[in-house]
Amino acid sequence: MIKVAIVGGTGYTGVELLRLLVTHPQVELTAITSRALAGTPVAELFPSLRGHCDLAFCEPDLEQLAACDLVFFATPHGVAQAQVPELVQRGVRVIDLSADFRLRDIPTWEQWYGQQHAAPELAAQAVYGLPELNRAEIAGAQLVACPGCYPTAIQLGWIPLLEAGIVDPGQLIASAASGASGAGRQAKTDLLLAENSDNFRAYAAGGHRHQPEIEQTLRGVQPAGDSAARVTFVPHLVPMVRGIHATLFANLRSDQSAQELQELFESRYRDEPFVDVMPAGSHPQTRSVRGTNVCRLSVLQPQGRDTLVVLSVIDNLAKGSSAQALQNMNIMFGLDETLGLESPALLP
Amino acid sequence: MIKVAIVGGTGYTGVELLRLLVTHPQVELTAITSRALAGTPVAELFPSLRGHCDLAFCEPDLEQLAACDLVFFATPHGVAQAQVPELVQRGVRVIDLSADFRLRDIPTWEQWYGQQHAAPELAAQAVYGLPELNRAEIAGAQLVACPGCYPTAIQLGWIPLLEAGIVDPGQLIASAASGASGAGRQAKTDLLLAENSDNFRAYAAGGHRHQPEIEQTLRGVQPAGDSAARVTFVPHLVPMVRGIHATLFANLRSDQSAQELQELFESRYRDEPFVDVMPAGSHPQTRSVRGTNVCRLSVLQPQGRDTLVVLSVIDNLAKGSSAQALQNMNIMFGLDETLGLESPALLP
Amino acid sequence: MIKVAIVGGTGYTGVELLRLLVTHPQVELTAITSRALAGTPVAELFPSLRGHCDLAFCEPDLEQLAACDLVFFATPHGVAQAQVPELVQRGVRVIDLSADFRLRDIPTWEQWYGQQHAAPELAAQAVYGLPELNRAEIAGAQLVACPGCYPTAIQLGWIPLLEAGIVDPGQLIASAASGASGAGRQAKTDLLLAENSDNFRAYAAGGHRHQPEIEQTLRGVQPAGDSAARVTFVPHLVPMVRGIHATLFANLRSDQSAQELQELFESRYRDEPFVDVMPAGSHPQTRSVRGTNVCRLSVLQPQGRDTLVVLSVIDNLAKGSSAQALQNMNIMFGLDETLGLESPALLP
Amino acid sequence: MIKVAIVGGTGYTGVELLRLLVTHPQVELTAITSRALAGTPVAELFPSLRGHCDLAFCEPDLEQLAACDLVFFATPHGVAQAQVPELVQRGVRVIDLSADFRLRDIPTWEQWYGQQHAAPELAAQAVYGLPELNRAEIAGAQLVACPGCYPTAIQLGWIPLLEAGIVDPGQLIASAASGASGAGRQAKTDLLLAENSDNFRAYAAGGHRHQPEIEQTLRGVQPAGDSAARVTFVPHLVPMVRGIHATLFANLRSDQSAQELQELFESRYRDEPFVDVMPAGSHPQTRSVRGTNVCRLSVLQPQGRDTLVVLSVIDNLAKGSSAQALQNMNIMFGLDETLGLESPALLP
Helix, strand or coil: CEEEEEECCCCHHHHHHHHHHCCCCCEEEEEEECCCCCCCEHHHHCHHHCCCCCCECECCCHHHHHCCCEEEECCCCCCHHHHHHHHHHCCCEEEECCCCCCCCCHHHHHHHHCCCCCCHHHHHHCEECCHHHHHHHHHHCCEEECCCHHHHHHHHHHHHHHHHCCECCCCEEEEEEECHHHHCCCCCHHHEHHHHCCCCEECCCCCCCHHHHHHHHHHHHCCCCCCCCCEEEEEEECCCCCCEEEEEEEEECCCCCHHHHHHHHHHHCCCCCCEEECCCCCCCEHHHHCCCCCEEEEEECHHHCCEEEEEEEECCCHHHHHHHHHHHHHHHCCCCCCCCCCCCCCCC | CEEEEEECCCCHHHHHHHHHHCCCCCEEEEEEECCCCCCCEHHHHCHHHCCCCCCECECCCHHHHHCCCEEEECCCCCCHHHHHHHHHHCCCEEEECCCCCCCCCHHHHHHHHCCCCCCHHHHHHCEECCHHHHHHHHHHCCEEECCCHHHHHHHHHHHHHHHHCCECCCCEEEEEEECHHHHCCCCCHHHEHHHHCCCCEECCCCCCCHHHHHHHHHHHHCCCCCCCCCEEEEEEECCCCCCEEEEEEEEECCCCCHHHHHHHHHHHCCCCCCEEECCCCCCCEHHHHCCCCCEEEEEECHHHCCEEEEEEEECCCHHHHHHHHHHHHHHHCCCCCCCCCCCCCCCC | CEEEEEECCCCHHHHHHHHHHCCCCCEEEEEEECCCCCCCEHHHHCHHHCCCCCCECECCCHHHHHCCCEEEECCCCCCHHHHHHHHHHCCCEEEECCCCCCCCCHHHHHHHHCCCCCCHHHHHHCEECCHHHHHHHHHHCCEEECCCHHHHHHHHHHHHHHHHCCECCCCEEEEEEECHHHHCCCCCHHHEHHHHCCCCEECCCCCCCHHHHHHHHHHHHCCCCCCCCCEEEEEEECCCCCCEEEEEEEEECCCCCHHHHHHHHHHHCCCCCCEEECCCCCCCEHHHHCCCCCEEEEEECHHHCCEEEEEEEECCCHHHHHHHHHHHHHHHCCCCCCCCCCCCCCCC | CEEEEEECCCCHHHHHHHHHHCCCCCEEEEEEECCCCCCCEHHHHCHHHCCCCCCECECCCHHHHHCCCEEEECCCCCCHHHHHHHHHHCCCEEEECCCCCCCCCHHHHHHHHCCCCCCHHHHHHCEECCHHHHHHHHHHCCEEECCCHHHHHHHHHHHHHHHHCCECCCCEEEEEEECHHHHCCCCCHHHEHHHHCCCCEECCCCCCCHHHHHHHHHHHHCCCCCCCCCEEEEEEECCCCCCEEEEEEEEECCCCCHHHHHHHHHHHCCCCCCEEECCCCCCCEHHHHCCCCCEEEEEECHHHCCEEEEEEEECCCHHHHHHHHHHHHHHHCCCCCCCCCCCCCCCC
């Protein structure tokens, strides 16, 4: 059994981690910390866990965390970078669900997140936890930085094309949409049901923190010598709870048939347990992956023109965060990668 | 392994059954019938099952069904009563999710469902599949009639009070609300998103088919000599997908303290794995049971007056239909009652 | 032209008042106060008002308010009672949309609202602004207390029965449901879309502040000598923005035919421009009154038993608050009662 | 008074037309036809119109229609082209809300709509009813073809850029999203609330009928000699009732500052009563135009790169269909263009 703790378990990624961990056959959950709610039973905050989790939130305690095999950080950015170094030094493995260790370029991180980075040397060692790209490194990693939700959906959609070098990397456009849980469990007026139901809007169209993360990953997979990927990324808020849908546009450089494109995607993801390339012409729906670690993709070439469209859906809290964290854990601890992640989506 | 088939798997109870069966460790799913979609892969209709179910819908075939240990009927009313007799005769066990065998009084059935009953003698043998009431009979049953969704939520809320005889059985009022999946996967204008989103309405307030079912069950648990339970039942449609919420009103006959009432409910359901009596004063939410076989209850006594309020929530497709069907299966085949039903709710 | 000001215009009742006032042909809007947002253009907070309202929120200024013919208070409870006395003394007429002057019994008010009332003598003079009950008094009133949203829907549904004395007043049960805008524009976690979408729940089932208001009104219309009306009231939260649906249960004392009941309602509301008694057996929908001042009602007698069901729908922000406030204004200033309130509902 | 009839009033554009016409001060509504519902009172199908519309649906009658000043067609495509020629010949003016007369190139129409066009000569005479482009021609038109919903939002967003010739016309990308009412009031499984709530999906990504309409309009406004506009258009379905949000991407050809772009849009639409250019950096929301004829726009230049983003929102049933039809009517009959269209949006 893997001894596990969660730092910061009161948000949506926290409760989603708990949902998955309490039925995982190889995990012993020892602690869930929350300064604000220390002493409150977890199942009081999240009644869905009544009968599944007897723990109460507790004050973070270094000794308790250090006694674990693995600590998940489900905290706002800035927290993990302050606490992870000591845990790593004491040999604990860490999966950080926050943005603290996603960007390798520290000045870029500091510019987008508006604060000084507290552990730049660790950021350099952290492995970016996208198993479809870094499976081997994840297996041996001590610190894994879980990808952001939008980047997971967008990167999986573009990686085959960028690796193959067959689209113009300077003209990448991502129009993506997320359910409201993506904004977290925060008491903000503009996240109210009365503000967002029967409504649709873009936000952060002028620049979103996930944009440099996407560019970093795409640039990492491009053939040597190719010009650097440049992404225009506009996120939107959908009046739904869970789900991310990315609509990706890229211009073909060369003549590829629809069938060749389909094969490119199918062969790239043939062995991936959690990436599902749908038949050509499909329109994947977010609900088809609700509660699962699956990314569903399809590739289209509208009217046979040069502009390719890739559609990519994930559950922002699952493959976009907590389930992918478990996938990383399974890899790090030599378990079957799908353990605890086998259930089909809840549909309808 | 239990060899299982599903008759009529293209609706919401069908896909929910499939979601649960494909990960059940003791089930071998052999066939899913649909005349209309025979030949279509199940995962084409329900992409959430891609990678989980390789079957295609098939024409119903008596020999194939007769070779199973268990056949689920997830069909509109009228179908099971025509097909079940032959299966039962050949020794197959049957769980019927439709309304065909729920009412023991055939004239009442015929009046509410507007047709002649094709197998009245089987209706008399069928066991009503509410485990909290009929666990022993279910274990030995050949034919189980799964309760309706509203009746499950309402009956579990009232059974402790009616068994104890402490409320006036002539004045029972149930105001209940269901998500739209309760109406099934039918192409009807009044079930469109554009008709129901940002909307709330009662329906069938003049009389709903679940009303006689509720009265039948409640009358069955009343102390001998008590006057027969009479229920006024008004269902409502909520702009959500899953969930039933029942708000139950009953008048206390005698002086019971809030604490005694709480203890009555807790002791009645102490050993029930899927009934959760919440702390006094709680307001159970439908999302806290989404995708699970759990019924969450609470009892309140507003302002200390005589009118008791019981709040009861279930997932209409799960405890209200397919998950309860699996619970019945587990009981019938001597398995751990919770097998395949352990996952916590998907929240948020 | 009526010179009008609004105190506290940043909430949902405020923006709804503005929506109606900016197109009202007899109103000159002079000021909208908000301490927190003083200086901010109204149309910056509410872009729907771009091109319709050039005002900015301003600090409350007694002289400016005193120069108006009418001041609306769209403030949390406790504010109006502190500020209204001076305005009233200076001859300004006031319509209070808050709860400050709804209850005539001050100890009851203080018990439910948890604070001392600052202007008990004014509460005694205030007219309860339900035009269907108090039209003549409203016409001459200096201070009108607008009814609560739930009370409006529930009272209009029960008044004909209570006036006629034909139901048992000791057994009145109201199960009602509201859209999320009823909770106001407040930054609270439990009002988030991610908490309430695809969810349904009761709240305040142990006691809601609108309960004494409903009982006060019903007791006021009962025949002399009848036992005092007692109401059990359970509110619910629907994942929608606007709308209240009340499902009302009452026991007939005598033999009334369905037709007599229908006629009772139709004759009671024959001359009411904003109460629409639907054909017997109808199920009014909240969306059929969205954005309007209309209350739609229907009366049913399920299975011919003694328990009557009345269904009543309003828009909580319109007839349940701001549009009813305008109806009161029209009456107070001798205008056509429907002026500015003529538009049909926005459907779908 | 303008004598008006509606052909085909049972869908969402029909009921929206009715909502606006019944309060329009210069309109006398004489007939609403529906073969299927002839004899049914309009207010029975749409209870929101109780008290506003006493008409019943009637069989289409040429003489009755010919006696009108104006006939609206709110029919599926194919109907108007069969019936309009005779009306036009008899001098009746027609506003067609369907797609029948939107495309001037008949082969293109026939290819996308899969049938032969019945009145190609009329298609050549029809005026495309986008007032911001064709106001003068609309004033004198006998037959106006109302723009599609997506085209209205998308064209208004791109016209200033295409007219000025400052973006690459060969790389236009439109990612747009619509509420479910855009699909009409049709009994289809994939439009059910249970299929679309808590869900987001693209559709028709391989080619949508509005694409050639958009290209036709944009090509019409380009400077002479510019290469023809080519649009990649992907529509999405949002779990909401009303609203279209278009996110438009285009590459700047030359160095324009953000301020110059803002001024370009503001000056292009300065005199337009129904186009609202928001301050730079704004994110218009669909709910800010709900129920109105307004298009709200904003222009952004993410991170100062070459790819411009224009955000454009309309109400698909209002500016995207019925309200724009009324704007056209006002222009055709010399009325104030905003008559009957003055109300602010219903928010929240």
